[in-house]
Structure formats: structure tokens, C-alpha cells
Amino acid sequence: MLSRTADHLFWMARYTERAENTARMLDVSLQTSLLPQSEASVELLWRGILGICELQSQYDARFQRLAAEPVMAFMATDPSNPSSIYSCLLAARENARAVRGKLTTEVWETTNSTWLELRGQIASAGRNPSRFFEWVKHRAHLARGVLVGTMLRDEALHFSRLGTFLERADNTARILDVRYHALADRGAPDTDVRQEGEHGDHMDFYHWAAVLRSVSAFEIYRKVYSDAITPARVAELLILRPDMPRSLLSCMNEVVANLDKVRNDHSGETERRAGQLRADLGYGRIDGILQGGLHAYLTNFLQRVNDLGDRISRDFLVPFATV
Amino acid sequence: MHVDGERGVRAHYREFQAWLKSQSVDTIAARRAEADLIFHRVGITFAVHGDDQGTERLIPFDVIPRIIPAAEWKTLDAGLRQRVKALNLFLHDIYHEQRIIAAGVIPPEQVFCNPQYRPEMQGVDVPGDTYSHVAGIDVVRADGGEFYVLEDNLRVPSGVSYMLENRRMMMRLFPELFALNRVAPVAHYPDLLLENLRSVAPAGVRDPAVVVMTPGMYNAAYFEHAFLAQNMGVELVEGKDLFVDDEQVFMRTTRGPRRVDVIYRRIDDDFLDPLAFRADSNLGVPGLLAVCRAGRVTLANAIGTGVADDKSIYPYVPDMIKFYLSEEPLLQNVPTWQCRRKDHLDHVLACLQELVVKEVHGAGGYGMLVGPAASTAEIDAFRARLRAKPENYVAQPTLALSACPTFVESGIAPRHIDLRPFVLSGKSITIVRGGLTRVALRENSLVVNSSQGGGTKDTWVLE
Numbered sequence: 001m002l003s004r005t006a007d008h009l010f011w012m013a014r015y016t017e018r019a020e021n022t023a024r025m026l027d028v029s030l031q032t033s034l035l036p037q038s039e040a041s042v043e044l045l046w047r048g049i050l051g052i053c054e055l056q057s058q059y060d061a062r063f064q065r066l067a068a069e070p071v072m073a074f075m076a077t078d079p080s081n082p083s084s085i086y087s088c089l090l091a092a093r094e095n096a097r098a099v100r101g102k103l104t105t106e107v108w109e110t111t112n113s114t115w116l117e118l119r120g121q122i123a124s125a126g127r128n129p130s131r132f133f134e135w136v137k138h139r140a141h142l143a144r145g146v147l148v149g150t151m152l153r154d155e156a157l158h159f160s161r162l163g164t165f166l167e168r169a170d171n172t173a174r175i176l177d178v179r180y181h182a183l184a185d186r187g188a189p190d191t192d193v194r195q196e197g198e199h200g201d202h203m204d205f206y207h208w209a210a211v212l213r214s215v216s217a218f219e220i221y222r223k224v225y226s227d228a229i230t231p232a233r234v235a236e237l238l239i240l241r242p243d244m245p246r247s248l249l250s251c252m253n254e255v256v257a258n259l260d261k262v263r264n265d266h267s268g269e270t271e272r273r274a275g276q277l278r279a280d281l282g283y284g285r286i287d288g289i290l291q292g293g294l295h296a297y298l299t300n301f302l303q304r305v306n307d308l309g310d311r312i313s314r315d316f317l318v319p320f321a322t323v
Numbered sequence: 324m325h326v327d328g329e330r331g332v333r334a335h336y337r338e339f340q341a342w343l344k345s346q347s348v349d350t351i352a353a354r355r356a357e358a359d360l361i362f363h364r365v366g367i368t369f370a371v372h373g374d375d376q377g378t379e380r381l382i383p384f385d386v387i388p389r390i391i392p393a394a395e396w397k398t399l400d401a402g403l404r405q406r407v408k409a410l411n412l413f414l415h416d417i418y419h420e421q422r423i424i425a426a427g428v429i430p431p432e433q434v435f436c437n438p439q440y441r442p443e444m445q446g447v448d449v450p451g452d453t454y455s456h457v458a459g460i461d462v463v464r465a466d467g468g469e470f471y472v473l474e475d476n477l478r479v480p481s482g483v484s485y486m487l488e489n490r491r492m493m494m495r496l497f498p499e500l501f502a503l504n505r506v507a508p509v510a511h512y513p514d515l516l517l518e519n520l521r522s523v524a525p526a527g528v529r530d531p532a533v534v535v536m537t538p539g540m541y542n543a544a545y546f547e548h549a550f551l552a553q554n555m556g557v558e559l560v561e562g563k564d565l566f567v568d569d570e571q572v573f574m575r576t577t578r579g580p581r582r583v584d585v586i587y588r589r590i591d592d593d594f595l596d597p598l599a600f601r602a603d604s605n606l607g608v609p610g611l612l613a614v615c616r617a618g619r620v621t622l623a624n625a626i627g628t629g630v631a632d633d634k635s636i637y638p639y640v641p642d643m644i645k646f647y648l649s650e651e652p653l654l655q656n657v658p659t660w661q662c663r664r665k666d667h668l669d670h671v672l673a674c675l676q677e678l679v680v681k682e683v684h685g686a687g688g689y690g691m692l693v694g695p696a697a698s699t700a701e702i703d704a705f706r707a708r709l710r711a712k713p714e715n716y717v718a719q720p721t722l723a724l725s726a727c728p729t730f731v732e733s734g735i736a737p738r739h740i741d742l743r744p745f746v747l748s749g750k751s752i753t754i755v756r757g758g759l760t761r762v763a764l765r766e767n768s769l770v771v772n773s774s775q776g777g778g779t780k781d782t783w784v785l786e
Binding site for chain 2: 001002003004005006094097098099100101102105108109112113116155159262264265316317
């Protein structure tokens, strides 16, 4: 397959995944912001959202006030913000358009329809943001489903899947990092969150529930642990559980598997690093991770995921050497 | 219902007319809306020059087909084969012995002063001596039923994807029509194209690798490039995907370099190779011309075919047919006055309001004057341009073009049409029975270009 084609497929999938995760994050934050709490902690929440996407300075340069409405507009529908849902869906569609011949008709039409419908969705996003986020998630589910359901099991699919899971690993790690930072410092990680909280009113339970919901893990948590929510278990679920579809380990399992299928003469070192990262997760223990500090751990993880992305680009997507 | 002058509906439309009468206008309108929706979703769009925001638009699709009876097609088919054969012989001759010039049939300055003549190709042998592997010959059917050639497109003619997609759309919208009429299929065109391209691979190459080369997704015809690559099952490459090494062309793939043997390029000569042509081109491949000259890659169409499809060469095509084939031309040229000739210019200036004047090197319906439709001021302005640079223009009479019933705002009304059949040349000549019918949607307009408010129709050749 042409390197440029693989590059477009990789980024098509990444942008679709990013749009979905941004929608998830915003949706949950919006709901969390409605919980009774001080104005300062709501501001902290929005600050956190911008922090996840590394967009604080861009936001501050344009807006005076840190509040739900401008943050929503900036992150969801603003074409001048390259990380907004709008920009992600546009980028996904432009990448798909560049390689439409390598996609099944269904994949292309799904991506193109999402883009064509986006205008109408944006018009009503302000009135009912939750419905807009639902729509984005739904379109991303559809895009992924139609990709897996209709594409030949060849490189085109493997590079798309690589993009999906690298992006998801990145996004889950960021969400966990920011929210954990804001919440877990309030008490010991292995205590039931209901006993803590600013006023002893179980508020932290709702915050942690929101984190879980943002990665579709609330019900899964219940099923896996059948027990009270503790920060340590939330971290364990989102980092180390191989059966949790948005956990870091689960994403890395997919990265390694897809990388193996597209390997070439140059990709040995990339495969080794991906395998090592996967092994670190596979044999890791949550108490060890928390002892060393979760923030440091996740920072290191994000660096390694970023490094993998760069290496995949160099090995497959944008080869410098002519021969 | 090609409306022939005053004679009314022609026989081969009767079946269709009966069907059409049984349909309500609302039904047709609903189907038409459905077609628009599908075209948008599928993304069959084109870009318009000078339109910054709505970069993608649909070419209006008319749901009423244009119908050509078998006998008429037979004549057309023979005429197209003859014409394209002669044009390829002409190109080979021009880039080799130049017999036709020596014989005094074509004045040398018409060839050598033409910017489309590529001295780089002089003496270069191309596989099978084929230059224009894919030709789109624009024809119109005049009142009397005979076909006239308007223009030969021998460089990178586009539109074939519309021929294929329009048919698919018609079969989807009106399957019952295809049960009533025996319409020649066109869907195998991509297979024929691939076979044709493989047949002109450099000598000695087994299992040649074919690619389609596009300027990129912002090109007006990008959809078509992607469409053809996909339907032939070959890679769609941009210049930056290719590189030259050791007198070979390679493409960059995820598993390392892969050799390329045949490039169906949809990019103009000027941009192909920054080392040979325009140095500022970032669409091309440095060194491509050298590999091509060495015969280690085939470009389809070959470099330098533009010298044969220029409006200044067009008047000589009937002479070429006589010269190379010793045959009488089966298809007529539209009488053409070459303004570079004093006697022709005088005639043109005297009759401007009756003529169509075109730029010699123009395309796409830009920069032309349609005398009967122009205001006095426009004619005067054009007269000045003609006087200033007469060699830049040719003029033709406006033909009484045949019209075809077309769905327009006021209902169903006749509109002028032309036809672009696609002629494939390689080991042999193949023509799919069909083509792209373009229709001038504005009343009385003769300009069918999509950039000038033209639309398209499905073209039916009856068996």
C-alpha cells in the first residue's frame, strides 16, 4: 500500500476517535458541572477539560470567562480550534476523501454523511449539547463498525485500527490524568469515595462516576468489582484491565496486534517498544503504579505513546529515504 | 424526443416517450431529488474555478436519457476509430519523420510554433506507437442527422466517471426502463481501460504495475481519478508518492519501493516533471521524462499529445485522415475559420454575430464568444481582441444542434446536447457504446460545459 494512503487511513481513524472522546469528555463534564458545588470547582472542571487537550492558552487568548457555554462552543463547534469536534470530523472526512478508493463504499459514505449532517447538528448543538454529543458518539460507533464490518482484512484496515487504538490510549490516559489529579488528592486512593467529599455528602462519588461514564465504564465497574467505587480501582480498571475496551492495556494489545500485521524491514524497533509498553501494562500492579505517583506514570505513558506514533510515521507513513 | 427541426419526436424515443407520459411530473421530480441526494452522499462532485467557499458542487444530472439508435452509433463508432487512428499516426509522424509537413499538408509553423509541441519527444519511441491512449472526442448531431466533431481531447480528457455513475443512477432510479429498452451496457469500461493500459507497458515487462496519477484531492476531477483507480484496482498516486531511481519509476509503499510500469496520468504535461517542464511544479516527479524517453515507463497519454488536439490543428484532421489512411473522413469537421489567415479574419469580423469564436488554446468554455447570444457591446469588445491577436482565435458557425427533452424548472423542455464518447487505443482500438452527454440547461444556450451551467445525462445506445 502507498505510504501516503496508509497515512491518510491512520489519521482518518485517529480523528474519528478523537472526535468521539472529546464528545464523551464534554458530555460528562457538562453533567458534572450541574452537580451542586462551588463556582471555583466548576471553573476547575473546565480548566481541566482544556488541560486535557492542551488548549488553555489558546482559550485564554480568546475568551474572558471560564464557563460552560464558551468552553462548549470552543471545544465542540469552533472551526478555528483545530481540536474541536468540528475540526476533527472535518479532518477525518478530508483524510477519507483523499483515499476514498481504498475504503469500501459504506465506509466512505458513512464518513461523508457525518460531515454533511454536521452543519445541521451544529445548528442545534447550542440548545441541546447532550444530544449533539450523542450524535457524535453514534457516528463514531457507526464509522468504526462499518470499517470493521466491511473492510478487507488487509493493511488498509490495520493502519486504521492502529490509528484508532493509539488515539484511544492517548485519550483515556489524558482523561484519567486530569480527573484523577483533581479528585484523588482528597483522600487515600483505596477508600470508598462516598465517605469523602468536600462536605461529606458523597459528592466525590458522582465525580468518579462521571469519569467512568466518560469512558463507558460505569456499568463495567459495577460488573467487575461489585463493590464501592475507590480511586485505585478506577485507575486499575482504566489502566490495567485487558477486558475493559478503553483501558490502556486493551488499547496496547490492539496496537501490538495490528503492528505485527503490517511489519516491514524497518519496523523492528517500533514493534519492540510497543511490545515493551504492552508488557509493562500487562504485568503492572495498581498499588505499584500509585506508589510511584499516577501523574508521573501517565506522563511517561503519554510520552511513549507519542513516541510510537512518531515511529509508525517514520517506518510506514512518511518514509524519508527514497530507496 | 430528439426534436429534429420541425419533424418532432424521432422513432427511437417513442417507447421512452410513452413511458414518460405515464409518469407524473411529481414522480420525476421526486426521483431527481433522490438522485441529487445520492450524488451528494457518494460525493460525486467537482470543484469550480474561482469559487472559494463551496469547493464541491454537483454537476446537475438530468433524469431523461439521451438515446442513440444502433445504426447511428455504428456510423459514429467507425468514424471515431478512423479519426483517432489518424490522430495517433499524426503524432507519431510529427515526433519522427514529419512526412505530413514535408508533403505540405500542414504548414510547419502550425506544429512547431505550437506550445503543445514537445521537442523533448522528438525521436522518442513509445510502445505500440500509441500516443493518445484515452481520447474523448466531442461530437454534436446536427439537424440533418450527421455527426460533427467539435473537438478532439487527446491530453487528459475527463468525464468518463459520469458516464458510468449516470448509468448506475438511472438503473437505480428507473429499473423498469431498462426492461423496456435494450440499452448497451457501459460498466465494463474500467476493465477495458486497465487492459488497454497493460497492453502498452514497456517491452519485456511481465505483469506490469499500472497506477493512476492525480494532482490531488483539490483537483476538479479528483473524484474521477479516485473512481478509476478504485474500479481498476490500482493505486491512485500523487507526484510525491513516486520517485525515480536507476532509470526506473518507483512508488513509496509501506513495505518499501515498488516499481511502476504504466502511469495513467491525469495531470498536464507542464506539471509532470519539474526538471523538464515547469520547475515550480510540486505535482510532478523529478526525472520522469528521462525514464519515459528511455522507454522504461509508459505515460498514458504520452507527453506532447496536445499538439494534435489544438484548435489550430483541428481544421487539418480531415486532411490527416486522407493523408495517412487514404480514406474519406466519416465524421465531419465543423467548418472553421482560422483568424490567423487574413481572408478568414475578414470574414469572421464581418459575421461575428452569427459565429462562435474560440481561443485556439482555450478549454472549458471560458473566453469564447457565442455571437447569436452576445450583446452588441460584447461583440465590439471581442472584435477588438480579435484584431489585436488574430492568431489566437478560430471561429465556427453555430450549428443547428439537436435537442433532447430535459427536465428544467418550467417542466420538460428541449435543450441542446453534445456527446463525448471515449476511445481507447493500445494494441487495438476499443470504444464503449455510450459516452458522456452534456446538456446546456439554459434555454437556447449552446454551451454545455459544467463550468458554464451545463448538466449531464445518461447516454443510451440501443442494441
